Amino acid sequence: MxxxxxxxxxxxxxxxxxxxxxxxxxxxxxxxxxxxxxxxxxxxxxxxxxxxxxxxxxxxxxxxxxxxxxxxxxxxxxxxxEPGHTARERAMIELVRSFGDLKAPRVRVALAALVKAVAERQA
CATH class of the missing domain: 1.10.260.40 (lambda repressor-like DNA-binding domains)
Structure with a gap:
């Protein structure tokens, strides 16, 4: 117990x-x-x-x-x-927080496209 x-x-x-x-x-x-x-x-x-x-x-x-x-x-x-799950979540939270601080819309669009492309290549 x-x-x-x-x-x-x-x-x-x-x-x-x-x-x-x-x-x-x-x-x-x-x-x-x-x-x-x-x-x-x-x-x-x-x-x-x-x-x-x-x-x-x-x-x-x-x-x-x-x-x-x-x-x-x-x-x-x-x-x-699962093991390591919390570290991944923390990284995602930090990424989202930092992404929200980006001022230039073109930079946000480009960064989002980059992340999507990298994720698709790993699948």
Whole structure:
């Protein structure tokens, strides 16, 4: 049972980290929003500390997701995500965030065409 608890806590922490990154928030910004220290938020995100229902609720409200979002993908004591999946998602989030910062429409169109061509060649 102890191992399953830590697995669940790590899963919830990864879901918090992922959603925080999607929202473009730093740990400091999110910690302030839920009235905790950024060190405590770090412990939540790496799964070393258990998070209360109240904090989970506050996180959901601040991150714009229902509370059950943090449990999605957790089945039978194991996280459903494949190894390396979170690193790929982080790279995609960063790419989208940077793409949105591009000012020139022609550059965005050209870059989108390049990414599409590379992806099609790998298929």
């Amino acid at each position: 102890q191992r399953d608890q830590h697995t669940l806590e790590r899963h919830i922490g990864e879901r918090i980290r992922r959603r925080r990154a999607e929202c473009g928030l730093t740990q400091q910004q999110l910690a302030q929003a839920i009235e905790t220290s950024y060190q405590q938020l770090q412990k939540y995100e790496n799964g070393s500390n258990r998070i209360s229902a109240e904090k989970l609720y506050r996180l959901g409200r601040r991150l714009g997701v229902p509370t059950n979002y943090f449990l999605d993908g957790f089945e039978d004591g194991e996280a459903a995500a």
